[in-house]
Amino acid sequence: MPAKTAIIDFNRCRPDECSDGVCPAALACRRKILVQEKPGEIPMVNPAICRSCSDCVRACPLNAIKITLV
Numbered sequence: 001m002p003a004k005t006a007i008i009d010f011n012r013c014r015p016d017e018c019s020d021g022v023c024p025a026a027l028a029c030r031r032k033i034l035v036q037e038k039p040g041e042i043p044m045v046n047p048a049i050c051r052s053c054s055d056c057v058r059a060c061p062l063n064a065i066k067i068t069l070v
């Protein structure tokens with residue numbers, strides 16, 4: 001089966017509009033694969049270890065995360 005991963009849409013992601021700059025999608029990633037270094041920064045995914053569970057997709061209020069084939 002092809003691998004899937006979460007990817008951030010940089011045109012949609014607006015950390016300053018999310019919970020005082022704290023990314024709710026990163027908080028929703030229980031495995032800490034989607035990581036925000038500090039408030040106000042765009043979070044990053046490590047595609048090699050993303051489980052494509054979509055928890056982050058559901059938690060992002062701006063629809064800035066998608067699951068895609070890699």
Ligand code: SF4
Pocket residue numbers: 008012013014015017018022023024025026041042043059060061062063064065
């Ligand atoms: S919740 Fe979505 S829009 Fe907000 S910082 Fe995280 S990825 Fe970006």
Ligand code: SF4
Pocket residue numbers: 005006028029030031032033034045049050051052053054055056057
């Ligand atoms: S799809 Fe799941 S494992 Fe991958 S970054 Fe999002 S919450 Fe984390």
